[in-house]
Amino acid sequence: MSAVPGPDGLARCGWALASEDYTHYHDTEWGRPVVGEAALFERLSLEAFQSGLSWITILRKREAFRAAFAGFDPVRVAAFDDGDRARLMADTGIVRNAAKIDAVIGNARALLALPEGESLSGLLAGYRAPDGRPAPQTAADIPAITPESTALAKDLKKRGFRFVGPTTAYAMLQATGYVNDHLAGCWVRNG
Incomplete structure (x- = not known):
């Protein structure tokens, strides 16, 4: 599917028209640069929670995730203990998956353990899509994994991060603007 005009006449990636939540996310966040370690940690955490689920489920629970995980402040999340884990497992506002909860806490600790001078933003920048990559014409042109994402996943896992496979x-990379997979003709890509 190529870019599709929405009710407002603006052409968007087709998935963005599935709901108002998707439209807002597409128009204001997806594929736009994200700045700051806490903001990147939030995106990494939400992507981990999304694994095996639809993104709309995570998007609609985002505020509950933010409240449950201390605004995704990596220092605060890294200090979570068994009591916090039990609190999270009882929180009906979030996805209550023990492995994913443990991964987010562990990922906060892995982020804080990066050697001085290294950062999540620096790691992601090292696996940015090659320059000159053509805009995808249809959703079928967008890969689920790339050599760069496979290498990034391997690098993150080596550093102690979990729930960070190539997909x-x-x-x-897509969500945080290190890859621009807005379709040709999408107003966000061209705006």
Whole structure:
């Protein structure tokens, strides 16, 4: 599917028209640069929670995730203990998956353990899509994984991050603007 005009006449990536939540996310966040370690940690965490679920489920629970995970402040999340884990497992506002909860807490600790001078933003920038990559014409032109996302996943895992396979790594690169997969003709890509 190529870019599709919405009710307002603006052409968008087809998935963005599935709901108002998707439209807002597409128009204001997806594929736009994300700045700051906490903001990137939030995106990494939400992508991990999305694994095996639809993104709309995570998007609609986003505020509950933010409240449950201390605004995704990596320092605060890294300090979570068994009591916090039990609190999260009882929180009906979020996805209550023990492995994913443990991964987010562990990922906060892995982020804080990066050597001085390294950052999540620096790691992601190292796996940015090659320059000159043509705009995808249809959704079928957008890969689920790339050599860069496979290498990023391997690098993150080596550093102690979890729930960061190649598909999740690619979704993270897309969501945070390190890859521009807005379709040709999409107003966001061209705006």
